[in-house]
Amino acid sequence: MAKLSNKEKMKIPRQAMPEQDSAVRRNNFEEVNLGFTEELAKMEALRCIQCPKPTCVSGCPVGVKIGDFISLVAEGEYLKAAEKIKEDNMLPAICGRVCPQEEQCEVKCIVGKKNEPVAIGRLERFVADFERQHVGIREPKLKSKTGKRVAIVGSGPAGLSCAGDLVQMGHDVTVFEALHELGGVLIYGIPEFRLPKEIVKAEVESLRKLGVDFQPNTVIGMSDTVDELLSDGYDAVFIAVGAGLPYFLNIKGENYNGVYSANEFLTRVNLMKAYKFPDYDTPVFHVKDKNIAVFGGGNTAMDAVRTSKRLGAKNAYIIYRRSDVEMPARKEEIHHAKEEGIEFIYLSNPLEFLGTADGWLNGVKLQKMELGEPDASGRRKPIPIPGSEYILDIDMAVVAIGNGSNPIIQKTTPDLTYTKWGNIIVDENTMKTSKEGVFAGGDIVTGGATVILAMGAGRKAAAAINEFLNCSN
Amino acid sequence: MYKIVSAEFIAPNVKKFIIEAPKIARKRQAGQFVIIRVNDNGERIPLTISDANINEGTITIIVQGIGKTTKELNDLESGEYIHDLVGPLGKPSHIEKFGTAISIGGGVGTAIAYPTAVALKQAGNYTISIIGGRSKDFVILEDEMNKVCDEVFVTTDDGSYGYPGFVTTKLQELIDAKRKIDLVLAIGPIPMMKAVAEVTRKYKIKTVVSLNPIMVDGTGMCGGCRATVDNKTVFVCVDGPEFDAHKVDFETLERRNRTYREDERLALETHTCKSETAVLKTANEL
Numbered sequence: 171m172a173k174l175s176n177k178e179k180m181k182i183p184r185q186a187m188p189e190q191d192s193a194v195r196r197n198n199f200e201e202v203n204l205g206f207t208e209e210l211a212k213m214e215a216l217r218c219i220q221c222p223k224p225t226c227v228s229g230c231p232v233g234v235k236i237g238d239f240i241s242l243v244a245e246g247e248y249l250k251a252a253e254k255i256k257e258d259n260m261l262p263a264i265c266g267r268v269c270p271q272e273e274q275c276e277v278k279c280i281v282g283k284k285n286e287p288v289a290i291g292r293l294e295r296f297v298a299d300f301e302r303q304h305v306g307i308r309e310p311k312l313k314s315k316t317g318k319r320v321a322i323v324g325s326g327p328a329g330l331s332c333a334g335d336l337v338q339m340g341h342d343v344t345v346f347e348a349l350h351e352l353g354g355v356l357i358y359g360i361p362e363f364r365l366p367k368e369i370v371k372a373e374v375e376s377l378r379k380l381g382v383d384f385q386p387n388t389v390i391g392m393s394d395t396v397d398e399l400l401s402d403g404y405d406a407v408f409i410a411v412g413a414g415l416p417y418f419l420n421i422k423g424e425n426y427n428g429v430y431s432a433n434e435f436l437t438r439v440n441l442m443k444a445y446k447f448p449d450y451d452t453p454v455f456h457v458k459d460k461n462i463a464v465f466g467g468g469n470t471a472m473d474a475v476r477t478s479k480r481l482g483a484k485n486a487y488i489i490y491r492r493s494d495v496e497m498p499a500r501k502e503e504i505h506h507a508k509e510e511g512i513e514f515i516y517l518s519n520p521l522e523f524l525g526t527a528d529g530w531l532n533g534v535k536l537q538k539m540e541l542g543e544p545d546a547s548g549r550r551k552p553i554p555i556p557g558s559e560y561i562l563d564i565d566m567a568v569v570a571i572g573n574g575s576n577p578i579i580q581k582t583t584p585d586l587t588y589t590k591w592g593n594i595i596v597d598e599n600t601m602k603t604s605k606e607g608v609f610a611g612g613d614i615v616t617g618g619a620t621v622i623l624a625m626g627a628g629r630k631a632a633a634a635i636n637e638f639l640n641c642s643n
Numbered sequence: 644m645y646k647i648v649s650a651e652f653i654a655p656n657v658k659k660f661i662i663e664a665p666k667i668a669r670k671r672q673a674g675q676f677v678i679i680r681v682n683d684n685g686e687r688i689p690l691t692i693s694d695a696n697i698n699e700g701t702i703t704i705i706v707q708g709i710g711k712t713t714k715e716l717n718d719l720e721s722g723e724y725i726h727d728l729v730g731p732l733g734k735p736s737h738i739e740k741f742g743t744a745i746s747i748g749g750g751v752g753t754a755i756a757y758p759t760a761v762a763l764k765q766a767g768n769y770t771i772s773i774i775g776g777r778s779k780d781f782v783i784l785e786d787e788m789n790k791v792c793d794e795v796f797v798t799t800d801d802g803s804y805g806y807p808g809f810v811t812t813k814l815q816e817l818i819d820a821k822r823k824i825d826l827v828l829a830i831g832p833i834p835m836m837k838a839v840a841e842v843t844r845k846y847k848i849k850t851v852v853s854l855n856p857i858m859v860d861g862t863g864m865c866g867g868c869r870a871t872v873d874n875k876t877v878f879v880c881v882d883g884p885e886f887d888a889h890k891v892d893f894e895t896l897e898r899r900n901r902t903y904r905e906d907e908r909l910a911l912e913t914h915t916c917k918s919e920t921a922v923l924k925t926a927n928e929l
């Protein structure tokens with residue numbers, strides 16, 4: 171193709187990503203987005219004007235060299251593009267799918283000032299998928315063995331990326347995971363239709379090939395404690411246990427049958443494959459033709475409500491106490507949810523769950539809200555409207571109002587320093603905790619955040635651990 | 644994969660497994676449990692660590708086959724493997740020198756009460772145990788209890804062995820005989836635990852029960868195991884499984900445990916079908 175001027179480039183419209191039709195996909199668990207074809211990817215890559223001072227990079231928490239990889243895509247050098255991305259991002263197939271690009275890299279794209287921004291996430295996803303499908307994930311060269319051992323607690327994105335870096339630096343790495351599957355929220359939380367589990371498994375497999383030792387079915391704190399890992403010969407420990415303690419609403423009736431936390435509902439469906447019951451043994455509430463309400467407005471709430479639609483819900487509601495403007499979920503997810511027929515009830519707050527005499531949920535008492543002044547989070551605060559209570563008939567409820575930190579590590583490692591919410595306090599640059607040789611990162615430090623931030627924290631920690639190991643001799 | 648070192652039925656439908664799990668054997672304390680998954684499509688189910696042998700690196704679990712997963716487990720023989728096994732989970736039993744402690748086990752509950760009875764004895768308590776079963780065949784661990792307890796009473800519902808009647812009948816007798824009782828630990832079916840709690844409530848005898856809600860992860864991540872204790876919500880897998888019997892809302896626990904009743908029936912049917920096809924297959928091959 172002849173070289174295009176920037177003006178010509180600006181005329182190319184943002185390429186849409188093919189996706190499953192909403193009428194079809196609401197009945198299956200297959201991936202919604204189908205990914206760019208080579209033609210679409212090249213065309214989209216041409217839209218990047220290769221800014222000398224690319225502002226997009228400043229929006230990416232790990233500083234992916236966006237312009238460079240996109241220019242390789244435009245040249246059809248997809249494998250080189252993949253290498254370029256991986257200099258900064260270990261999990262591009264995953265981040266390309268689940269990063270909130272519209273608030274990160276893409277919002278900073280210069281093309282976006284006048285037109286729609288370059289579809290950085292979709293290109294990243296295309297490149298990673300191309301590599302995986304054509305040559306498999308390629309293994310980097312390993313440095314010679316250092317003989318140092320590092321224990322990583324938790325196999326979410328923070329743990330996996332830290333493991334990947336450390337093993338390449340020549341250290342022996344063991345990843346301990348409480349569940350029987352590896353991947354953290356990527357496996358048990360985010361549904362198949364947004365992030366196929368095969369992709370997460372491929373990432374784990376490539377780390378295994380590099381020599382990372384995975385120990386699933388191991389709850390650190392209950393089996394070995396962090397102190398015992400250190401005294402058993404590990405030279406450093408990275409704690410990446412995520413934010414895995416579901417908050418409930420603490421209202422009357424919350425223990426009726428049919429009220430779930432999002433963690434439980436999604437774990438049953440994703441990790442335990444309840445959508446394939448009885449081929450898989452774990453059941454979940456019979457959603458078919460029932461009315462389902464999901465409380466909350468984040469990604470977790472969207473995942474839960476869209477899952478319930480796929481299980482056959484008649485009416486599936488998102489019930490959120492603020493308005494659409496304040497909803498924290500990704501725009502793309504909200505848009506997809508609406509297309510799939512999810513009903514959004516804004517400015518409503520649950521007061522009480524109602525149930526039958528034998529203990530099954532059958533309704534919720536809601537109160538209407540109005541927005542007042544902005545609160546500490548900068549969002550306008552919802553204020554109850556007296557006398558506005560009403561009842562909505564529902565058969566199942568999912569509470570998706572966030573997660574706190576799991577107390578097992580805190581109880582068994584009391585000499586780390588924690589915030590009053592139980593998050594581990596670390597040095598922001600090195601991920602060092604108050605305890606010698608112990609590092610932490612990801613959601614256990616920040617509270618529920620994003621995959622890319624967790625990944626970035628894992629890599630920062632790996633660099634600091636490497637330095638610590640090379641000095642501690 | 645976790646190797647089964649030995650597997651034998653000790654009562655109808657109740658099988659005792661010794662499984663290789665050296666780390667868990669070293670770590671476990673009385674009252675703790677493991678979560679297992681029999682195979683790759685399997686459900687995660689909690690089972691109490693009934694005993695452990697640190698030298699051999701094994702743990703003992705005792706399983707009553709009541710639904711698909713427990714029956715599938717009980718189909719396994721020594722030399723075979725369990726797909727996933729994680730533990731120890733849950734808080735250990737609270738052990739101190741109370742004085743006289745009565746451990747009551749109903750049915751397979753005796754297997755769950757046993758390790759705590761051992762720990763209570765080791766802490767210097769005078770230990771009594773009351774173990775109940777539907778009939779003689781369903782009484783388990785009588786010899787083991789005899790070895791660790793100062794007194795053992797066996798009751799059967801149908802009177803075919805030991806004292807006729809329920810465990811509560813025997814407990815009431817001991818109370819009526821003005822025996823000094825400082826702690827009662829009751830583990831078994833919910834109606835039995837509820838009945839024991841009602842007996843001891845009147846006399847303000849400290850009573851502990853081990854709750855058996857439906858669990859998924861067993862680490863506090865899902866909240867599926869929540870129960871109401873003292874009008875507050877607890878996560879049984881991390882806050883328990885043992886709680887003050889006089890504060891537990893047994894009704895809520897009972898009805899939450901019924902959540903998947905229809906599915907459990909369906910799953911069990913597919914299990915039975917599979918076993919039947921297996922039988923048919925062998926028949927054809929013969």
Ligand SMILES: Cc1cc2nc3c(=O)[nH]c(=O)nc-3n(C[C@H](O)[C@H](O)[C@H](O)COP(=O)(O)OP(=O)(O)OC[C@H]3O[C@@H](n4cnc5c(N)ncnc54)[C@H](O)[C@@H]3O)c2cc1C
Binds near residue numbers: 328347470611620621
């Ligand atoms: C439903 C849902 C949807 C989401 N959607 C998005 C999205 O679209 N985009 C986005 O960027 N982010 C999303 N997030 C947030 C994102 O998934 C998290 O921020 C990220 O996974 C955090 O990574 P982590 O490595 O810190 O922890 P996690 O992914 O939580 O992994 C922690 C792991 O540690 C294990 N563990 C815990 N305790 C122990 C222990 N004591 N011993 C051993 N192992 C232990 C856990 O079992 C878990 O596997 C979503 C989150 C949820 C729940």
Ligand SMILES: Cc1cc2nc3c(=O)[nH]c(=O)nc-3n(C[C@H](O)[C@H](O)[C@H](O)COP(=O)(O)OP(=O)(O)OC[C@H]3O[C@@H](n4cnc5c(N)ncnc54)[C@H](O)[C@@H]3O)c2cc1C
Binds near residue numbers: 710711
């Ligand atoms: C802490 C704890 C310790 C236990 N220890 C023992 C033990 O040592 N020996 C023993 O035989 N049993 C024990 N149980 C009970 C055992 O977990 C259940 O019998 C088993 O899960 C039933 O599964 P199933 O598929 O065979 O039966 P299903 O037909 O699926 O269920 C039968 C009943 O078992 C319960 N149940 C079902 N699924 C689960 C689950 N995932 N988690 C917990 N309960 C469930 C429900 O009450 C249900 O109604 C324990 C339970 C708990 C919570």
Ligand code: SF4
Binds near residue numbers: 234269271
């Ligand atoms: S990692 Fe996420 S934020 Fe960074 S460039 Fe890729 S999609 Fe954008």
Ligand code: SF4
Binds near residue numbers: 220226227288
């Ligand atoms: S800001 Fe946009 S146009 Fe500029 S380099 Fe980044 S992606 Fe390309």
Ligand code: FES
Binds near residue numbers: 866
């Ligand atoms: S089983 Fe999930 S929190 Fe207890």
